[in-house]
Amino acid sequence: MGKNAARLFWPWLQVTVVSRRDVRREVEAVGAVFADRKDRALKAADFVFLAVPVDIIQKWTARINRYTRSDCVIMDCCTARVAAEEALKNIQRKRFGIPEIRRGTIPVIGNPDERIARYLGKWGCKLQPMTAEEYDRSNTDAGIAHFLGMALDLYLDDAQRNRLKTAKSGAFLLQLIEHLKGNSPTTYRETQVLNAYMSEARKGLIKVLENTDKELDKGIFRFRAYPREQWRE
Structure with missing residues (x-):
């Protein structure tokens, strides 16, 4: 998801990537810049996109609260939304989650920043507000x-x-x-x-x-195909 986000936003924003891994080549390939100093990158950020596992988020919380500006907007792409919201609750900045990035209707958890929403709209995304529980169920x-x-x-x-x-x-x-x-x-x-x-x-x-297996053992076959005219030759 991190690569997708970098490709998406670099035509509009200067994208700086912070990672504990040496991903310089991958970062440069998508038009972004690799940050040697994490704290300096956070201080300069208008937006922070967290593409990290849920159990890593809390390790970033104190750093985000300390180094980002008060008007910095935090986004994340965690898949398990209820767990993510719990991990994100101590971040003292405006934030929202977009667990999917693709053209078409995509879910958004929380109140998206208007600038990001407009940019995503131009790219072909339609944001659909959902609660964390609704997303996890779906x-x-x-x-x-x-x-x-x-x-x-x-x-x-x-x-x-x-x-x-x-x-x-x-x-x-x-x-x-x-x-x-x-x-x-x-x-x-x-x-x-x-x-x-x-x-x-x-x-x-x-x-x-298990139930289907038991029925088949008894010779019970319940499968219903499409109408005959739709069968493959």
């Missing part, structure tokens, strides 16, 4: 797909994966796994572990799988 849909991908990654051996690569039916199982590799594991950890609603969602899916 994000269980994507979380179920992540859960299936992680389970398949543990279940499928190399021989099964090789067969699926050339199979007309079933190759989508590999796509579930490959999709997960395009993002940080931290994102999926937050969705599965820190989102309180995911446990219920996972157990609901598992219950359906």
